[in-house]
Amino acid sequence: MTLDVKYLNLPPFCFEIQTDIEKVIRNLQHIYADAFQDSAIAPDYFLTLKSGSGLRKYLRPQARFLADQHEPFKPIDALNGFALLEWGMNWCIATQEMRFVIVHAAVLAKDGKAVLFPAPPGSGKSTLTAWLAFHGWRLLSDEMALIVPGTNTVIPFVRPICLKNQSIHLAKKWFPTAKFSSIAKNTHKGDVIHLSPPIDSWQQNTTSAQIIAIVFPRYIKEQSLEVTVLNQAQAFMALAENAFNFSLAGNEGFQTIVKLVETCQNYEATYSTVAELAEFLEQDVLPNAHP
Amino acid sequence: MHIHDIIIDLFLGKSPGQLPLSVWVQVIRVLRYQQCLARIGWRLQDSGLATELPVYALNHLKNADLIAQKQYHQVHYEAMLLQRQLQPLTSHLLFLKGAAYSLNDDSAVGRGRTYSDIDLLVDRKSLPVIEKELCLYGFVAEDLDEYDQKYYREWSHEIPPLRHGSRGTLLDIHHNLLPLITGRAPDISLFFRHTRQTNAGYTVFSPAAMFLHSTVHLILSEEIKHGFRDITDLYLIIEQYQNNDFWQELVSLSIESGFAIEVFLALRYLEKILSLQVPVAVHQKLSTYRPSEFRLRSLDFIFLRKLKPAHPSFGNHSDVVADWLLLLRGHYLKMPLHILLKHLGRKFYLQAVSAVFGSNFLDKKTENHRNK
Amino acid sequence: MQWFNDIALIHNFADHSGTVFFDLHSGETLALTLPLEVILQQLSVPDSGLRKDEAVMQRLKPFLSMAAIMELRSCHDT
Numbered sequence: 001m002t003l004d005v006k007y008l009n010l011p012p013f014c015f016e017i018q019t020d021i022e023k024v025i026r027n028l029q030h031i032y033a034d035a036f037q038d039s040a041i042a043p044d045y046f047l048t049l050k051s052g053s054g055l056r057k058y059l060r061p062q063a064r065f066l067a068d069q070h071e072p073f074k075p076i077d078a079l080n081g082f083a084l085l086e087w088g089m090n091w092c093i094a095t096q097e098m099r100f101v102i103v104h105a106a107v108l109a110k111d112g113k114a115v116l117f118p119a120p121p122g123s124g125k126s127t128l129t130a131w132l133a134f135h136g137w138r139l140l141s142d143e144m145a146l147i148v149p150g151t152n153t154v155i156p157f158v159r160p161i162c163l164k165n166q167s168i169h170l171a172k173k174w175f176p177t178a179k180f181s182s183i184a185k186n187t188h189k190g191d192v193i194h195l196s197p198p199i200d201s202w203q204q205n206t207t208s209a210q211i212i213a214i215v216f217p218r219y220i221k222e223q224s225l226e227v228t229v230l231n232q233a234q235a236f237m238a239l240a241e242n243a244f245n246f247s248l249a250g251n252e253g254f255q256t257i258v259k260l261v262e263t264c265q266n267y268e269a270t271y272s273t274v275a276e277l278a279e280f281l282e283q284d285v286l287p288n289a290h291p
Numbered sequence: 292m293h294i295h296d297i298i299i300d301l302f303l304g305k306s307p308g309q310l311p312l313s314v315w316v317q318v319i320r321v322l323r324y325q326q327c328l329a330r331i332g333w334r335l336q337d338s339g340l341a342t343e344l345p346v347y348a349l350n351h352l353k354n355a356d357l358i359a360q361k362q363y364h365q366v367h368y369e370a371m372l373l374q375r376q377l378q379p380l381t382s383h384l385l386f387l388k389g390a391a392y393s394l395n396d397d398s399a400v401g402r403g404r405t406y407s408d409i410d411l412l413v414d415r416k417s418l419p420v421i422e423k424e425l426c427l428y429g430f431v432a433e434d435l436d437e438y439d440q441k442y443y444r445e446w447s448h449e450i451p452p453l454r455h456g457s458r459g460t461l462l463d464i465h466h467n468l469l470p471l472i473t474g475r476a477p478d479i480s481l482f483f484r485h486t487r488q489t490n491a492g493y494t495v496f497s498p499a500a501m502f503l504h505s506t507v508h509l510i511l512s513e514e515i516k517h518g519f520r521d522i523t524d525l526y527l528i529i530e531q532y533q534n535n536d537f538w539q540e541l542v543s544l545s546i547e548s549g550f551a552i553e554v555f556l557a558l559r560y561l562e563k564i565l566s567l568q569v570p571v572a573v574h575q576k577l578s579t580y581r582p583s584e585f586r587l588r589s590l591d592f593i594f595l596r597k598l599k600p601a602h603p604s605f606g607n608h609s610d611v612v613a614d615w616l617l618l619l620r621g622h623y624l625k626m627p628l629h630i631l632l633k634h635l636g637r638k639f640y641l642q643a644v645s646a647v648f649g650s651n652f653l654d655k656k657t658e659n660h661r662n663k
Numbered sequence: 664m665q666w667f668n669d670i671a672l673i674h675n676f677a678d679h680s681g682t683v684f685f686d687l688h689s690g691e692t693l694a695l696t697l698p699l700e701v702i703l704q705q706l707s708v709p710d711s712g713l714r715k716d717e718a719v720m721q722r723l724k725p726f727l728s729m730a731a732i733m734e735l736r737s738c739h740d741t
Contacts, residue, residue, distance in 0.1 A: 069603055
């Protein structure tokens with residue numbers, strides 16, 4: 001198959017995607033629907049997801065990701081091509097888009113107020129994100145919060161939610177009619193699936209929001225909800241450890257993060273029932289937001 | 292108008308008129324590949340053309356500018372560490388190429404410049420102790436196979452590039468401008484007389500020596516990936532530093548060190564591609580070093596292609612031919628013939644294996660690496 | 664005495680929970696749970712708790728000015 005050229009219109013960016021892998025195209029159509037297009041005026045980045053070269057192509061098919069001639073990752077099993085493309089898009093934005101202050105966190109909003117959820121892998125963040133997105137919260141981003149420098153304003157970059165291992169079965173049980181990608185098995189992150197958020201997240205993908213709280217979630221089995229208020233130094237250190245790469249930040253990035261922890265409510269929350277945490281957010285956090 | 296000409300006009304501060312958005316997309320893409328986005332950004336600001344740009348272009352130029360700023364901070368940090376660690380071990384410690392551009396005070400060529408490694412020039416006899424010292428600070432020879440290590444140490448008498456374990460910085464340590472094996476390495480003590488100190492105390496080449504060094508590397512390359520960046524580097528050095536002293540120093544140093552032909556060629560391409568005005572006196576002094584018409588035609592074929600703002604996706608057959616000629620020429624110029632044949636033989640072998648088994652077959656780090 | 668160098672960006676948190684230092688060149692950050700006024704005060708006292716904490720002083724070193732380093736060294740030697 002020759003390389004097919006398509007476009008993903010994902011505000012604030014547009015990607016050109018060239019691929020010769022049928023399965024990747026099917027996943028793109030299913031997950032992205034109208035955002036997956038045949039033409040675009042001004043793509044920002046030119047990505048390629050193609051089959052590996054040489055004899056290998058027939059023995060153990062591989063998928064390679066390239067960002068305009070540059071290949072940042074090793075190839076993976078072609079069956080997992082869609083997951084590689086998703087990671088590739090994250091990599092592209094994280095390494096190129098310096099005009100935003102990027103925090104590695106999920107960000108969701110309700111009533112125009114956004115909460116940032118920075119969390120290392122294994123904290124159950126994606127399961128939380130999925131649950132909130134389908135229970136009245138709008139998804140702005142699952143992995144990368146794009147913050148306008150010098151402000152608390154977060155710009156949506158709506159993409160599917162990346163779920164791993166046990167979360168996959170949970171999410172399929174909770175949302176049987178939702179749009180899931182095919183499962184990528186045995187990746188370096190384990191089994192991975194991508195879940196498209198509800199239609200209203202897509203429809204509001206150009207509406208920004210103000211971050212009013214930072215919540216560090218930690219899933220612990222059979223743990224009833226426990227919330228700790230963090231002081232500003234603690235919140236900053238927690239962000240610096242997990243969610244923000246200061247070696248890439250300039251003065252502006254530093255000042256933005258500092259202002260963020262000073263103007264937000266900052267919490268650490270350990271939980272096992274997502275609904276309990278959601279209730280805390282809706283009843284205690286959102287109403288206390290400073291205007 | 293061809294995309295090459297549009298980009299050259301933008302660099303030189305000439306308005307290309309109203310361009311459709313699709314053309315801007317191409318311009319940005321080519322410039323990003325050539326690693327010239329940040330450079331074009333400030334050139335457009337300085338020439339006043341930035342006000343005519345669409346938001347699409349402004350966004351990407353801003354990103355490039357911010358990335359370059361971060362690299363600028365990083366190189367200053369690395370330079371400070373390296374100076375502190377290595378100065379006691381060698382009587383000469385110079386920063387070269389990209390790092391030198393950035394460390395140089397207020398240099399136009401350093402503005403918006405990005406680079407992938409840091410090049411240093413030290414005393415030859417200090418190489419072993421420097422390599423040992425750098426190892427203590429976390430710098431390790433890149434993961435090369437035995438053949439490549441042998442090439443570096445026995446044939447080239449160089450240290451292979453060293454990478455820092457956690458910061459990822461790549462360090463290339465030299466004791467001359469070119470590997471001795473090429474037979475063209477000059478008497479380096481000549482070049483040590485053409486240096487200057489930056490305000491922060493780093494030693495770099497004088498502008499004329501810097502121009503000469505960059506010229507030598509460009510014209511003797513076996514592979515040119517960022518030709519437009521390389522030729523605009525040279526343009527910016529001349530634009531900022533040219534005066535009678537500069538030209539005198541450049542001409543005499545190039546003749547003394549045996550690189551007059553290379554300088555002749557660099558100036559030729561600066562004139563042809565970027566319309567640089569070279570003083571008549573300089574032309575006269577270098578005219579005896581002009582290659583034969585026949586040679587000039589093949590050199591022009593290669594360099595007029597490789598130094599223009601090109602992108603592999605927009606290339607054609609001639610560009611592929613130019614790449615091959617450059618490869619052959621570059622290798623031929625830098626190696627004695629019997630070693631060249633061995634080396635080329637191996638390179639062809641590697642390419643053949645890649646074609647059959649897939650290009651990642653030979654990657655040491657992949658799970659399926661097999662012993663050759 | 665200017666204790667910190669020009670590359671160090673410093674922020675004293677509004678809730679007095681601590682101070683963070685950011686090295687613009689290397690990207691290193693250091694957060695201390697002391698407000699800036701307390702840090703400055705403790706630095707000027709040779710046998711303060713902060714000065715005696717070797718581990719913290721070592722981490723603070725990249726952010727110190729040349730004058731500060733000299734001052735600390737001379738006290739150390741006496």
